[in-house]
Amino acid sequence: MHVTNTSFSNNFLYEIQQLESQQSTLQKQSTTGLKVTLPEDDPSVMNQVLNLQTEAGANTQYQSNITQIQDSATTASDALNSLQTLVEQAGEIATDANGVTSSTQLSTYATQAGQLIQQALQIANTKDANGNYIFAGTDTGAAPFAAATDSSGNVTAVTYSGNTSTAKSEIASGLTVTAQIPGENTTGSGAEGLFADSRTGADIFSHLIALQQDLTSGNTSAISSTDGPNLTTDEDHVVTQISGNAVLQSTLEAAGNVASQNATSIDTQMSDATSADMATTLTQLSQTETTYEAALESGSLVMQTSLVNFLE
Amino acid sequence: MLGLFGTLDVAARSLSVQQEEMALAGQNVSNANNTAYADEQLEVSEATPVDTPFGEEGTGAQITGITDTRDALLDSQIQAEASTSGSLSAQQTNLQNAEAYLDEQVTSSSSSTADDSPNGLAADLSNLFDSFQSLSNDPGDLSLRQTAVQSAQQVATQFNQVSTQLSTVQADLNTSVQNDVASSNQDLSSIASLNKEIVAAQAGGGSADQLVDQREETLENLAGLANFSTTTQANGAVDVSLGGVTMVSGGSVTDQLQTYTDSSGNQQVQAQNAGTPLTLTGGSIEGEITARDGALARLQSGLNTLASQLITQVNTVYSAGYDLNGNTGQDLFTGSAASDIGVNSNVANDPTQFQAAGAASSAGDNTVVLALAQLGGQKIAGLSKQTFSASYAQTVSDLGDAISSVNDQLSNSQAVTQMLATQRASTSGVSTDTEMTNLIQYQKAYEASAELVSTLNQMMQTVVSMKSS
Numbered sequence: 179m180h181v182t183n184t185s186f187s188n189n190f191l192y193e194i195q196q197l198e199s200q201q202s203t204l205q206k207q208s209t210t211g212l213k214v215t216l217p218e219d220d221p222s223v224m225n226q227v228l229n230l231q232t233e234a235g236a237n238t239q240y241q242s243n244i245t246q247i248q249d250s251a252t253t254a255s256d257a258l259n260s261l262q263t264l265v266e267q268a269g270e271i272a273t274d275a276n277g278v279t280s281s282t283q284l285s286t287y288a289t290q291a292g293q294l295i296q297q298a299l300q301i302a303n304t305k306d307a308n309g310n311y312i313f314a315g316t317d318t319g320a321a322p323f324a325a326a327t328d329s330s331g332n333v334t335a336v337t338y339s340g341n342t343s344t345a346k347s348e349i350a351s352g353l354t355v356t357a358q359i360p361g362e363n364t365t366g367s368g369a370e371g372l373f374a375d376s377r378t379g380a381d382i383f384s385h386l387i388a389l390q391q392d393l394t395s396g397n398t399s400a401i402s403s404t405d406g407p408n409l410t411t412d413e414d415h416v417v418t419q420i421s422g423n424a425v426l427q428s429t430l431e432a433a434g435n436v437a438s439q440n441a442t443s444i445d446t447q448m449s450d451a452t453s454a455d456m457a458t459t460l461t462q463l464s465q466t467e468t469t470y471e472a473a474l475e476s477g478s479l480v481m482q483t484s485l486v487n488f489l490e
Numbered sequence: 491m492l493g494l495f496g497t498l499d500v501a502a503r504s505l506s507v508q509q510e511e512m513a514l515a516g517q518n519v520s521n522a523n524n525t526a527y528a529d530e531q532l533e534v535s536e537a538t539p540v541d542t543p544f545g546e547e548g549t550g551a552q553i554t555g556i557t558d559t560r561d562a563l564l565d566s567q568i569q570a571e572a573s574t575s576g577s578l579s580a581q582q583t584n585l586q587n588a589e590a591y592l593d594e595q596v597t598s599s600s601s602s603t604a605d606d607s608p609n610g611l612a613a614d615l616s617n618l619f620d621s622f623q624s625l626s627n628d629p630g631d632l633s634l635r636q637t638a639v640q641s642a643q644q645v646a647t648q649f650n651q652v653s654t655q656l657s658t659v660q661a662d663l664n665t666s667v668q669n670d671v672a673s674s675n676q677d678l679s680s681i682a683s684l685n686k687e688i689v690a691a692q693a694g695g696g697s698a699d700q701l702v703d704q705r706e707e708t709l710e711n712l713a714g715l716a717n718f719s720t721t722t723q724a725n726g727a728v729d730v731s732l733g734g735v736t737m738v739s740g741g742s743v744t745d746q747l748q749t750y751t752d753s754s755g756n757q758q759v760q761a762q763n764a765g766t767p768l769t770l771t772g773g774s775i776e777g778e779i780t781a782r783d784g785a786l787a788r789l790q791s792g793l794n795t796l797a798s799q800l801i802t803q804v805n806t807v808y809s810a811g812y813d814l815n816g817n818t819g820q821d822l823f824t825g826s827a828a829s830d831i832g833v834n835s836n837v838a839n840d841p842t843q844f845q846a847a848g849a850a851s852s853a854g855d856n857t858v859v860l861a862l863a864q865l866g867g868q869k870i871a872g873l874s875k876q877t878f879s880a881s882y883a884q885t886v887s888d889l890g891d892a893i894s895s896v897n898d899q900l901s902n903s904q905a906v907t908q909m910l911a912t913q914r915a916s917t918s919g920v921s922t923d924t925e926m927t928n929l930i931q932y933q934k935a936y937e938a939s940a941e942l943v944s945t946l947n948q949m950m951q952t953v954v955s956m957k958s959s
Binding site for chain 2: 185188216219223232238314317348352
């Protein structure tokens with residue numbers, strides 16, 4: 179081929195530019211550690227990366243949801259355990275009062291029952307770390323249970339102002355759970371109420387009040403025939419709620435494990451999709467550099483040479 | 491027999507031929523770095539011989555013309571490739587601008603840190619649904635409500651910004667089409683007037699090489715703007731037609747390019763006199779139109795569909811909700827497309843008005859905000875059964891595909907251009923080494939011819955002195 183002045187320099191420049199562009203790409207890959215930075219570099223990887231980032235964001239959110247519900251579940255669990263102890267104590271009072279005829283003794287029991295009602299009220303109006311009432315259904319802004327008292331300060335009735343709904347949170351795609359338990363549910367549908375539920379017959383406040391009133395009036399037969407069995411029903415109901423809470427906690431733990439595995443797997447996928455293979459990149463870079471230097475060296479030698487130099 | 495005077499004549503002609511050769515070598519060397527220049531060579535032939543008793547006898551050399559080493563096929567291939575490159579470069583530049591405005595970059599190979607840094611819409615969408623999730627955990631919390639509203643505002647702002655910037659790219663493309671059409675028309679009229687001069691010069695039997703070089707340069711410039719086909723006439727003029735319409739015929743411009751505004755407000759190209767829309771298949775004008783009506787338009791419509799689906803889907807769920815004051819029925823998002831999406835100013839000013847609850851006066855009811863959060867993972871029918879995020883990722887990677895394909899084609903086209911340029915340089919280019927070698931040849935031949943003159947001179951003096959002595 180006939181080599182002319184422009185053909186040589188044209189070709190030389192083109193080759194040098196190709197090498198420079200390769201160098202710059204490899205250099206960028208080795209400094210960032212990424213083989214893809216812009217959508218045009220690899221559109222399908224970019225698509226994958228954006229989806230993985232969304233997935234990672236959602237997964238982090240699930241983890242944070244799980245932590246929050248775990249907190250609520252722990253708060254609820256503490257309250258449930260206290261409530262169980264309380265109902266159990268009331269049951270013991272009912273058992274102990276059986277056959278007691280001493281009015282002094284009965285009135286001591288009545289006072290104890292009164293204290294238990296006050297404690298139960300405290301539990302019923304438990305707030306979580308965010309200041310929300312946890313046994314109010316979704317009406318979490320106001321204290322759900324209010325007591326009416328007689329002239330001697332005894333509670334005569336407890337009214338529930340919350341509702342029977344619960345607020346669920348998502349802990350995995352499509353999986354929603356709640357640590358909330360409505361305070362009462364007498365509608366016969368939806369989540370079971372904690373203090374009263376028409377399906378299980380539990381009605382803790384009424385039964386405690388009845389116990390106290392029967393103790394005060396010395397109606398021991400009613401205590402053994404009605405109040406004792408009622409309180410047993412209540413305790414069974416609370417135990418069911420406690421085991422429900424335990425199931426929830428283990429679900430949350432499992433979901434937490436899945437979420438942290440997901441986080442690792444998303445990270446791995448992300449890294450697989452975007453990380454440059456450093457060994458290959460650096461080897462290629464050093465090859466390109468060598469070629470580039472050789473090209474410059476030989477180019478500058480050839481370009482300086484001309485017949486003109488040798489003519490006198 | 492030529493005789494002494496005849497031979498002196500031969501020597502004189504020889505001197506002038508060598509001088510002319512020298513001059514041409516000088517012309518070639520001075521244009522050694524001019525890529526549009528075609529190496530020129532002197533055509534020298536034997537002068538008309540005379541009959542002598544001994545047979546035909548030569549009368550030296552004579553110049554019959556100057557030819558350039560232009561290869562018309564190679565030239566037309568270079569023009570065609572210039573159109574391809576022109577189209578692809580125009581697409582590349584403008585689509586890369588659009589890509590930059592989307593601001594979707596991989597900044598880290600780790601998903602956890604990557605979550606903090608991206609600025610694009612993908613991160614904003616993800617944050618929006620995450621903030622709904624957070625709010626669903628504690629729907630009465632004012633700061634979480636504030637965060638949710640801010641996330642919604644961020645999504646809206648990002649949509650608005652990208653939409654505005656893409657409109658700027660579109661407007662720039664329209665301006666470029668107008669500018670390129672103006673440049674093309676200038677080239678067309680230059681070609682016509684060069685045709686006229688070339689025909690005139692060649693009609694007088696002269697050489698028009700320089701004019702032909704100039705015309706070739708102009709044709710290649712025009713090829714970068716719009717692809718055309720040429721017909722070379724017998725008289726040396728080149729007729730140019732664009733998109734099937736003859737624009738230059740001999741020395742006159744018969745038609746010109748003209749822009750017109752189409753129904754969607756974009757600049758299109760038509761033939762001015764013929765009045766017909768032109769379909770160009772190469773050159774930067776075509777590249778600008780292709781980028782604008784192709785990848786850029788798809789990007790814009792993808793974003794608009796995404797925005798309008800987001801507005802509709804979110805509002806449908808949201809408007810059924812109740813705020814902390816027991817009010818319902820408001821929308822979260824206003825507007826209908828990427829350019830005008832916004833957040834309802836009522837809720838923006840007062841986060842208690844965020845309708846998170848499914849029923850009035852239940853601060854802890856999160857039915858609606860949970861449904862909003864779950865929208866993020868839902869496949870939306872209006873987005874080809876993709877989630878919002880997946881649909882956006884698809885839109886981004888579609889643009890990436892378009893640019894990546896243009897990049898590959900452009901790199902191929904550049905390699906072809908390079909190859910053709912090398913071939914042309916090889917056939918038509920000037921080699922200084924060749925010219926220097928020629929110079930030595932011409933110099934020696936000139937010296938020899940001069941020697942002939944001086945010898946003849948001596949011989950003539952001898953003849954003259956024969957008589958006087």
